[in-house]
Each structure stands twice: as C-alpha cells, then as structure tokens.
Amino acid sequence: MAASGEPGRQWQEQVAAAVVVVGSCMTDLVSLTSRLPKTGETIHGQKFFIGFGGKGANQCVQAARLGAKTSMVGKVGKDSFGNDYIENLKQNDISTEFTYQTEDAATGTASIIVNNEVKTLFNPAPAIADLDPRFYTLSDVFCCNESEAEILTGLEVRSPEDAGQAAQVLLERGCCIVIITLGAEGCVMLSRTEPVPKHIPTEKVKAVDTTGAGDSFVGALAFYLAYYPNLSLEEMIKRSNFIAAVSVQATGTQSSYPYKKDLPLYLF
Numbered sequence: 001m002a003a004s005g006e007p008g009r010q011w012q013e014q015v016a017a018a019v020v021v022v023g024s025c026m027t028d029l030v031s032l033t034s035r036l037p038k039t040g041e042t043i044h045g046q047k048f049f050i051g052f053g054g055k056g057a058n059q060c061v062q063a064a065r066l067g068a069k070t071s072m073v074g075k076v077g078k079d080s081f082g083n084d085y086i087e088n089l090k091q092n093d094i095s096t097e098f099t100y101q102t103e104d105a106a107t108g109t110a111s112i113i114v115n116n117e118v119k120t121l122f123n124p125a126p127a128i129a130d131l132d133p134r135f136y137t138l139s140d141v142f143c144c145n146e147s148e149a150e151i152l153t154g155l156e157v158r159s160p161e162d163a164g165q166a167a168q169v170l171l172e173r174g175c176c177i178v179i180i181t182l183g184a185e186g187c188v189m190l191s192r193t194e195p196v197p198k199h200i201p202t203e204k205v206k207a208v209d210t211t212g213a214g215d216s217f218v219g220a221l222a223f224y225l226a227y228y229p230n231l232s233l234e235e236m237i238k239r240s241n242f243i244a245a246v247s248v249q250a251t252g253t254q255s256s257y258p259y260k261k262d263l264p265l266y267l268f
C-alpha cells in the first residue's frame, strides 16, 4: 500500500522507533453549538469539523513533532476515517507498520509508551479504580492527571499538596516514579529515589483550549526520556510543562501541538 518516497518511509525501514505508543486513535467529530440538544431534539450548529484524537495517537504526534522516531501501535476501523487516520499519522512522520485496520469498532483504554531500552511510561486514561496492580509495578513512570489520581487512590486531589499525598499512595503500590499533572498548576513528581513530593509549576499563559494538554505533556515526556535520558527528571518535566503550556494556547487537540521548529532552542 505504501509507496516509497512518502515522508517517514525511509527511516521506518532502517531505524527502530525510539518512542513506541500503544493506545487509541480516535476520529473526533466536533459540532459547535450554542447549547446541548435535549433528548431527541435537533438544533442548528454553527460549525463542524473532524479532528484527529485518541490519547495514544495524540501522545505519539506530540513526540514526533519534537523530532522523535515514533511508531503507533493500535487499531483503527476499516473505513474512510481509518484510512484518513493512517494518512494523518504518516503526515506526522509516524511509522504505521503496526497500526492495524479492523472491522470491529476501535476502543481506546490505556496507553503505554516504550523506548528501545524498554523504559515504560504508563498513562492510566481513562482511569478505573481497580486497575490491574501490575501496571504500578511494571511501569517506570506512572503519569496521570488529578481526576485519574482521585479515581485510583480515592483521595481528593485539588492542590499540589493533595497530589503529593496521592502520589505517595501510588508510589506505595509499586511505582518507581509518579507524576500527577495539575493543569495550570503544572505537576507534582515523586520518586523512590527522592521520596518527597516536588511541585513543578508551569508557565502562566492565556489558555484558549486545554483539550489534549495531558497528552501533549506525556508525548513530550516520552520524547525526553528517549532522546535526553541524561536530563534530570525534573528538567524533563519542566520542558514538558513548557510544551504542554504552548499547546493550550491554540484550539484543537493535535492541531495545537507545537513542532520542534516553533519552540525555543534551549528545549533541545
């Protein structure tokens, strides 16, 4: 199916991906309306557009736009949305060798990001309270947002202090490194080697659309883990915060993710 000369094709045959994402690819059908329709009601919309989403693919796209060699492992439907999605991945220079097309509906649950030394970054989205306990012990970095942390721990997470306590619980379940993202508050990190929660604030920006900010953050973090393993975790998080803060300043999900060329040089 793929012709030679397509962008991204060359390295796919020769170089293994440094960031492999296992997760969902979803087509977002977005209608802009002044209000939600009542059950059975038809209302006029102002605008409609189709976007590329799915937490796994979002993370993969952000890592690729920063310059990572990436591969997307997942399934899309055997239909025009699926075909368009595969084309979107290729446009972003992502290997689609393991992006399969199926007759069954695609279901997105969790995503795992792995690099070649098999460092795993696990993002429990959407979270379930009785997550298989092996996910805690088998991932190197466990990264979730505040509501996911609440579901997983049963604790209320409304502040960096709360997040520190929830991170402590997740660490006790076997994680090596826990990161809880807190929207405009940045995030909190906790690790076995530094078992005191650390709040890492982010830039003060004018947020336009925060959809997909968490995936931008996770994708950027995967990029740094794979390409800048010598950076301290705190530095990787600071840079990922910066990139995610850029993404909230434009509308859309993948459409708001910055490319390396649009970012300050000191991030690379």
Ligand SMILES: Nc1ncnc2c1ncn2[C@@H]1O[C@H](COP(=O)(O)OP(=O)(O)O)[C@@H](O)[C@H]1O
Binding pocket: 145, 146, 181, 182, 183, 184, 185, 186, 187, 202, 203, 204, 205, 207, 210, 211, 212, 213, 214, 215, 217, 240, 241, 242, 244, 245, 248
């Ligand atoms: N309003 C904001 N201003 C600046 N950065 C933000 C803002 N919202 C999100 N971010 C960045 O995106 C990251 C993830 O956001 P968050 O809202 O926690 O994730 P999710 O999209 O999963 O809900 C944050 O840790 C931060 O770096």
Ligand SMILES: *[C@@H]1O[C@H](CO)[C@@H](O)[C@H](O)[C@H]1NC(C)=O
Binding pocket: 124, 125, 126, 127, 145, 146, 147, 148, 214
């Ligand atoms: C956290 O991520 C989930 C997806 O798992 C999303 O539904 C939820 O809105 C996010 N929470 C916050 C506070 O952004």
Ligand SMILES: *[C@@H]1O[C@H](CO)[C@@H](O)[C@H](O)[C@H]1NC(C)=O
Binding pocket: 230
């Ligand atoms: C990273 O650290 C390793 C071992 O500590 C070293 O060999 C390597 O040169 C470093 N790489 C960079 C880019 O600094």
